Amino acid sequence: MSTDILTISEAAALIKAGKLSPVELTEMCLSRVKAFEPELHAFVTLTEDRARADAKKAEAQIKASGPTSPLHGIPIGLKDIIDTKGILTTCQSAHNIGNIPDTDATCAAALDAAGTVLMGKLTTHEFADGGPSFDLPWPPSRNPWNTQRFTAGSSSGTGAAVAAGLVLGGLGTDTGGSIRGPAALCGIVGLKPTYGLVSRAGVAPAAYSLDHIGPMAWTTEDCALMLQALAGHDPADPASANRAVPDYTAGLGKGAKGLKVGVLSRWHETDRPVAPAVKAGIDAAIAAYDSLGAEIVEIKLSAMHEYNAAGFFISTVERGAAYERMMLKNPEKFGQRYRDRLVFAALCTGMDYVQALRRRRELIAEMAAAMAGVDVLLTAGNPDEAPPIDQVPRWDNLDKPNFTMAFNLTGMPAICVPAGFGPNGLPISIQLAARPFAEAMLLRAAHAFEQATAWRDRRPDMLGLAKAA
């Protein structure tokens, strides 16, 4: 069997043309799961029987009347904080051992309705926070580019599974960068949509006003295809926006000519200077946009620390509120890292929280004003290549600002796109952000950059082992 890994759009074209069956495609993915999962730990629960049943059902439907969507018959995975009817949903926590939901989360149901093949539930940090933990019932996921390296988190299993081709796409959640971080370190594309665009109903909260659900896939086009199935109003989510859903693929292929790209140099040069390879990737991206006919302008915002400070108090206190009862009743069931995060919630006051909300109001206004004059903002996705998994700082949310939280705080859509490799052969990334609900523009700009580079042609070396075998 070939170990070539298809993108969603490539597989969809072959399925539509009758040259590939969902059953065959699913077996390809399952064979890679068998080969690499023992090293990657990307799955909490592999739903092999469900995947084969979904694939057979899709195959029969497609034979009878053709595919109903580009996702019909496509193997995907879901981060294990997303409820799935009749399937263990652990949040990677001893608190949830044996938790089998009665219903699907809205986002899971949307992908099911689009005809996807559910391969399983993917590794996360405990309740989507805290970092790689070795004291939980399941091990942390490993990076396919080097299994001694961190995937970032908390959508760590989704990042690893997509990069290794165990699934063609997956869902992550993002409260401070949990889609974009793993995308950056695993060398894939991760899109955090606008707050309210994708329903959070049926997804375990991390921090209510910062939580987002979004697609992770090999290409921007694949993310667009997934977002098309996910976006839309859901009365079950109090934050869900009720507005028309545009065609997210409409701008793909239109290039970047005439776009205005705002560069947030201060963030990656001064506030948190990035590694030389990341800086080179950003500079190459700026040059690529310039050569594609985009206008490059410098954008000045408050220090990244300001966005992170407000985000820290909001996320910490909202997380504490969400899991207070568990913390008071059975704190020993949490892993050390997550338990420490909950302890910090006790150290924050109500006044801290309100002042952070007030600061958020100012920072949203500031960023909205800056974005009014550009189509996308550009900065780093992550400051460096993936660190060794056993050297991830315990207080990384306190120590230095990250490049992703600002867009959780403001709710604006942001995407991480591969931008090369560092000296250790590991992926580096750029991050683009856009105005609220401007995902079509964001995807267009990301796609233009992606098409101008060859970074999508390279997969993790470990996959070559299967060919040799």
Next chain:
Amino acid sequence: MSETISTEAFQVLLDRAGISVSPANMEEMRSAYMMLQAMRERVRQPRGYDAEPAHIFAPAGR
């Protein structure tokens, strides 16, 4: 540079929340608390009336 919290003050906050931590863990968290203080100083600044965390009924587009 912000100062970290005293053991006694730290214990008061934990007691208020009904949470207990081991002595060793408390020392580590006390040292990390200094970073929290630095962020607190950023958010707890005087702000204008327009920074009110207002809620909105039936916002346009929803």
